[in-house]
Amino acid sequence: MPTYPAQCLVLTRRDIGENDRCITALTPEHGKRNFVMRGARRSGSKLSGATEPFTRLRVLVATGKSLDVVTQCEVVAVYSALRSSMAGLAGACYLCDVVDALLHEHDQQSAAAVFNLLCHALNLMQQPAMWPDAIINATLLRLMAELGYAPHLESCSCCVEPLDGGPAGFSPSSGGVTCRVCASSIKDAVSLSAEAVALIGILSRAGARTLLELCPPEKPAALATNAIQGYVQFHAGRLLKSAEFLQALRMGRGL
Numbered sequence: 001m002p003t004y005p006a007q008c009l010v011l012t013r014r015d016i017g018e019n020d021r022c023i024t025a026l027t028p029e030h031g032k033r034n035f036v037m038r039g040a041r042r043s044g045s046k047l048s049g050a051t052e053p054f055t056r057l058r059v060l061v062a063t064g065k066s067l068d069v070v071t072q073c074e075v076v077a078v079y080s081a082l083r084s085s086m087a088g089l090a091g092a093c094y095l096c097d098v099v100d101a102l103l104h105e106h107d108q109q110s111a112a113a114v115f116n117l118l119c120h121a122l123n124l125m126q127q128p129a130m131w132p133d134a135i136i137n138a139t140l141l142r143l144m145a146e147l148g149y150a151p152h153l154e155s156c157s158c159c160v161e162p163l164d165g166g167p168a169g170f171s172p173s174s175g176g177v178t179c180r181v182c183a184s185s186i187k188d189a190v191s192l193s194a195e196a197v198a199l200i201g202i203l204s205r206a207g208a209r210t211l212l213e214l215c216p217p218e219k220p221a222a223l224a225t226n227a228i229q230g231y232v233q234f235h236a237g238r239l240l241k242s243a244e245f246l247q248a249l250r251m252g253r254g255l
């Protein structure tokens with residue numbers, strides 16, 4: 001069987017057969033791929049830890065008839081600081097789920113940029129942040145921009161009129177902020193203030209240090225998070241379980 005080397009980040013995993021696992025992994029070179037890890041569920045298997053979501057690997061893969069099989073595997077990074085906190089684990093799993101939901105298998109064009117974006121976010125999330133959602137939200141905004149779904153923030157995304165009275169809402173189906181008139185008539189519009197729109201702009205552009213030190217007031221922070229994560233859910237086409245879990249933690253119910 002022909003083989004090829006790849007670096008990858010595990011997005012999700014599922015059990016197959018009696019002892020095996022199949023991982024969905026993001027590779028910068030080949031896009032999103034499914035790889036079989038034979039024997040990964042056997043007790044004491046070295047591959048067991050390597051199939052955990054958001055583990056970074058270097059692998060040698062044999063091309064199979066239906067699925068490719070990992071024949072050699074080296075763990076590059078496990079992001080252990082994230083695994084020691086429920087919030088870190090939930091945030092990292094959510095970002096992996098979002099990438100899995102939004103990136104198509106044939107989309108190799110964006111794969112390298114998304115891979116770098118995700119690895120950068122996981123590294124940054126290991127450091128203490130004033131507002132941990134800053135890194136998650138910033139990563140989501142950059143991911144959406146990379147995939148061609150950057151939200152429209154400058155004028156009403158529905159009627160295209162200038163936002164003279166300030167933005168009043170955010171509509172995922174319209175693709176961004178809305179004026180007062182449209183906000184009252186579009187079904188999926190959620191409320192959004194001018195402060196929250198300004199915060200989304202900052203999140204789109206801010207560097208690592210700013211993201212770690214960003215500490216916005218509670219109200220605009222909650223509105224911006226709701227708009228960004230609702231927008232991602234719209235494009236994912238479904239409510240991700242990891243998003244629900246993260247929201248429960250945010251509300252203080254899951255800790």
Ligand SMILES: [Zn+2]
Nearest residue numbers: 156159179182
């Ligand atoms: Zn409008």
